[in-house]
Amino acid sequence: xxxxxxxxxxxxxxxxxxxxxxxxxxxxxxxxxxxxxxxxxxxxxxxxxxxxxxxxxxxxxxxxxxxxxxxxxxxxxxxxxxxxxxxxxxxxxxxxxxxxxxxxxxxxxxxxxxxxxxxxxxxxxxxxxxxxxxxxxxxxxxxxxxxxxxxxxxxxxxxxxxxxxxxxxxxxxxxxxxxxxxxxxxxxxxxxxxxxxxxxxxxxxxxxxxxxxxxxxxxxxxxxxxxxxxxxxxxxxxxxxxxxxxxxxxxxxxxxxxxxxxxxxxxxxxxxxxxxxxxxxxxxxxxxxxxxxxxxxxxxxxxxxxxxxxxxxxxxxxxxxxxxxxxxxxxxxxxxxxxxxxxxxxxxxxxxxxxxxxxxxxxxxxxxxxxxxxxxxxxxxxxxxxxxxxxxxxxxxxxxxxxxxxxxxxxxxxxxxxxxxxxxxxxxxxxxxxxxxxxxxxxxxxxxxxxxxxxxxxxxxxxxxxxxxxxxxxxxxxxxxxxxxxxxxxxxxxxxxxxxxxxxxxxxxxxxxxxxxxxxxxxxxxxxxxxxxxxxxxxxxxxxxxxxxxxxxxxxxxxxxxxxxxxxxxxxxxxxxxxxxx
RNA sequence: GCUUACGUGGCUCAGUGGUAGAGCACUCCCUUGGUAAGGGAGAGGUCGUGGGUUCAAUUCCCACCGUAAGCUCCA
Numbered sequence: 340x341x342x343x344x345x346x347x348x349x350x351x352x353x354x355x356x357x358x359x360x361x362x363x364x365x366x367x368x369x370x371x372x373x374x375x376x377x378x379x380x381x382x383x384x385x386x387x388x389x390x391x392x393x394x395x396x397x398x399x400x401x402x403x404x405x406x407x408x409x410x411x412x413x414x415x416x417x418x419x420x421x422x423x424x425x426x427x428x429x430x431x432x433x434x435x436x437x438x439x440x441x442x443x444x445x446x447x448x449x450x451x452x453x454x455x456x457x458x459x460x461x462x463x464x465x466x467x468x469x470x471x472x473x474x475x476x477x478x479x480x481x482x483x484x485x486x487x488x489x490x491x492x493x494x495x496x497x498x499x500x501x502x503x504x505x506x507x508x509x510x511x512x513x514x515x516x517x518x519x520x521x522x523x524x525x526x527x528x529x530x531x532x533x534x535x536x537x538x539x540x541x542x543x544x545x546x547x548x549x550x551x552x553x554x555x556x557x558x559x560x561x562x563x564x565x566x567x568x569x570x571x572x573x574x575x576x577x578x579x580x581x582x583x584x585x586x587x588x589x590x591x592x593x594x595x596x597x598x599x600x601x602x603x604x605x606x607x608x609x610x611x612x613x614x615x616x617x618x619x620x621x622x623x624x625x626x627x628x629x630x631x632x633x634x635x636x637x638x639x640x641x642x643x644x645x646x647x648x649x650x651x652x653x654x655x656x657x658x659x660x661x662x663x664x665x666x667x668x669x670x671x672x673x674x675x676x677x678x679x680x681x682x683x684x685x686x687x688x689x690x691x692x693x694x695x696x697x698x699x700x701x702x703x704x705x706x707x708x709x710x711x712x713x714x715x716x717x718x719x720x721x722x723x724x725x726x727x728x729x730x731x732x733x734x735x736x737x738x739x740x741x742x743x744x745x746x747x748x749x750x751x752x753x754x755x756x757x758x759x760x761x762x763x764x765x766x767x768x769x770x771x772x773x774x775x776x777x778x779x780x781x782x783x784x785x786x787x788x789x790x791x792x793x794x795x796x797x798x799x800x801x802x803x804x805x806x807x808x809x810x811x812x813x814x815x816x817x818x819x820x821x822x823x824x825x826x827x828x829x830x831x832x833x834x835x836x837x838x839x840x841x842x843x844x845x846x847x848x849x850x851x852x853x854x855x856x857x858x859x860x861x862x863x864x865x866x867x868x869x870x871x872x873x874x875x876x877x878x879x880x881x882x883x884x885x886x887x888x889x890x891x892x893x894x895x896x897x898x899x900x901x902x903x904x905x906x907x908x909x910x911x912x913x914x915x916x917x918x919x920x921x
Numbered sequence: 922g923c924u925u926a927c928g929u930g931g932c933u934c935a936g937u938g939g940u941a942g943a944g945c946a947c948u949c950c951c952u953u954g955g956u957a958a959g960g961g962a963g964a965g966g967u968c969g970u971g972g973g974u975u976c977a978a979u980u981c982c983c984a985c986c987g988u989a990a991g992c993u994c995c996a
Contacts, residue, residue: 382991390924390925391925392925392926393926478990479925479926479990479991480924480925480926480990480991481924481925481990481991481992482923482924482925482990482991482992483924483991483992483993484923484924484992484993487992487993488993489922489923489992489993489994490993493923493924493992494924494992495924495925496924496991496992498990498991524988524989528932529932535987535988536987537969537986537987537988540986540987540988587996588996590996591996592996593996594994595994595995595996642995644994644995645922645993645994645995646922646987647922647923647924647991647992647993647994648922648993648994648995649988650988650989650990651989654995739996740996741996824955824956826953826954826955826956827953827954827955828953828954829953830953855952855953855954856954856958856959857952857953857954857958857959858954858955858956859954859955859956859957859958859959860954860957860958860959861956861957862956862957862958863956863957863958864957864958865956865957866956866957867957873956875955875956877955878955879955887955887956889956894956895956896955896956
C-alpha cells in the first residue's frame with residue numbers, strides 16, 4: 340500500500356467531504372469555495388440553501404466513511420482554461436469559475452475526479468478513496484466570507500480534524516478536551532478570580548482573588564522596571580480630542596474610541612498612553628544626557644472592539660498594558676533593544692513558558708518616513724537581535740507604517756502560541772508632537788520613540804497564563820498561599836489562629852478554615868481551589884511544634900517544624916523576584 | 922459587523938404549550954471530625970429583555986441584549 344503524506348490525505352479527505360455533501364443535498368444548489376489543508380485537518384467552504392446542523396455533520400461523516408469503502412479511483416484530469424470554465428459554469432459552480440479566472444494564464448488547470456464528483460484542484464491526491472484513513476472527525480461549522488473579504492457573501496465552513504491514524508486523532512481530541520478544561524473563562528469562574536456582567540460587555544470584573552493576582556503581576560513588572568531603569572508615571576484617563584488629532588489617533592483609530600462631550604468640548608477616553616507620554620516629554624527640556632528616558636504606565640485603556648471580536652480576557656474593551664515609552668536617540672536603539680530582549684527573557688522565563696519565538700517585522704509598502712531612517716532602524720533591530728543571540732524570524736513588510744517592530748510569542752503548556760510582547764519603533768509621534776532634545780553640540784535633535792510591552796495587556800496575559808498553569812498558581816502569585824485546618828476547633832483553633840497571625844504579619848496570604856466541616860470536606864475544597872499548601876494542626880503538631888503540610892496535587896502530607904516551614908515560605912516567597920535579578 | 926448555536930435559582934445543568942426541577946454553593950440544627958463530599962431541615966427562579974401568535978408561552982415566531990465558535994477587524 341503506497342504511503343501518502345498527511346497533507347495529501349487531508350486534501351483528498353476534503354474532496355471526500357465535498358462529495359458526501361453533494362450526494363446528501365443534491366437539490367440544495369451546493370457549490371464549493373476553497374477547501375485547504377490546515378494544521379490538524381482541513382476545512383471546506385460551502386454555499387448551499389440548506390443550513391448545516393451538528394446532526395448533518397454526523398450524516399456527512401458517515402457517508403464519507405461509506406465512500407471510502409466504495410473504493411473509488413481518484414483520477415487527475417487536465418483541462419483547457421475555457422473548457423474548465425465552461426464545465427464549472429454548467430455545474431453551477433460559479434465560485435470555482437472565479438477561482439479558475441484567478442489562475443495565471445499559462446498555468447495548467449487540473450481537476451480531480453472521484454466517481455460522480457469532480458473538483459478543481461492542484462493536487463496531489465491519493466489514488467483511490469480506499470487509501471484514506473477513517474481517522475477524521477468533522478468538528479464544527481462556522482461562517483466565512485468568500486475569499487476572506489467581508490464585502491463578499493458568507494459561506495458555510497466545515498472544520499475537520501484529520502490524521503493518519505486513529506491514535507493521532509485520539510490524541511488531538513484529547514488535547515482539545517484538555518484545552519477546554521483549562522479554558523480561562525471556566526477557571527476564572529471556578530476559582531472566583533473574575534467574571535463578566537452583561538451591563539459591561541468585554542469588561543472583566545476581577546474579584547478579590549483575581550485582583551490579588553493582577554496586582555502581584557503589576558508588582559512583578561515594577562520590580563523588573565526598577566532594575567532596568569524605568570520610571571513610572573500616572574496620566575489622565577480622558578483627554579481633549581485635540582490631543583488625539585495631534586497624535587493621529589483621531590484620524591486612524593476613531594472607530595475604536597469612546598467619546599464624551601462636556602462643557603462644549605469633545606473628550607476621548609484614552610485607548611493608548613503614548614500621547615500622554617509625548618506631552619510629558621515635551622513639558623521639560625531634555626538633553627542627550629537624559630536619554631534613554633523610560634516612562635512606564637499602568638494606565639487603564641478603553642478601546643471599543645466589535646462585539647464579535649470580544650472573547651474572555653483575550654480581547655476586552657477595558658484593559659491595562661505593562662506599557663512604556665522610551666525616548667532615545669537613533670544611535671542608542673541597538674543597545675536599548677539588546678537590553679529589552681534581556682528583559683523579555685527574564686520575564687518570560689520566570690513564568691516558565693517553554694518556547695519563545697521572536698519576529699522582526701520590516702517596513703510595509705505604505706509607510707511614513709524616509710528610507711534612510713528605516714534602514715538605520717531596521718539594521719539596529721536586526722543587529723540587536725543578533726547580539727542578544729536568540730533565533731528570530733523576519734516578517735517582511737509586516738511592520739507598522741510608523742516604524743519596524745519586534746514581536747515576541749510564547750507557547751504555553753499545551754504548545755499553543757500567543758503573541759504577548761511587542762517592541763515598536765516610532766518615527767511618527769516625535770514628529771507630530773515636535774519633540775526635541777539637545778544634543779552634545781547644543782542643537783535640537785528629534786528623538787525616536789520605542790513603544791514596548793512585555794506581558795502585553797495584563798488581562799490577556801492573565802488569561803493565557805491561567806491556561807498555561809491550569810489554574811494552579813505558583814506560591815508567589817497564588818491568591819491564597821496556604822489554608823490552615825485545625826483538626827478540632829475546640830482544642831486547636833487558638834494555636835492555629837496564632838500561627839496564622841504570625842504568617843499574615845509577614846505578608847503571607849493565609850487563613851484558618853474554622854468552618855464546622857469535616858477534614859475530608861475541607862481538604863477537597865482546598866484542593867479544588869488549587870491552594871498551594873494545606874496546613875493541618877492537631878494534637879501531634881501542637882505537641883511537637885510542627886505543622887503537617889500537604890502541597891497542591893500531592894497525595895500525602897509531610898511534617899515540618901515551624902522553623903522549616905518559615906524557611907520554606909521565605910524561599911518560595913523570594914520567587915516573586917526573577918532568578919536572574921536576585 | 923457577519924454566519925451559526927446557545928441564554929432556566931450564585932454555579933453546573935435537566936425539563937415542559939397549562940407560569941418549573943436536580944446536584945453543588947448558601948442558612949439553620951445535629952455531628953468535634955487526622956488529609957478529596959458526615960447527616961437532617963430550609964431559603965432561593967415572574968425560565969436574558971421587549972413584542973407577537975394562542976383561551977394559555979419559560980416552551981412557538983420576531984426584534985434586541987449577552988455569550989460561544991469561526992470569518993472580518995485588531996492605526
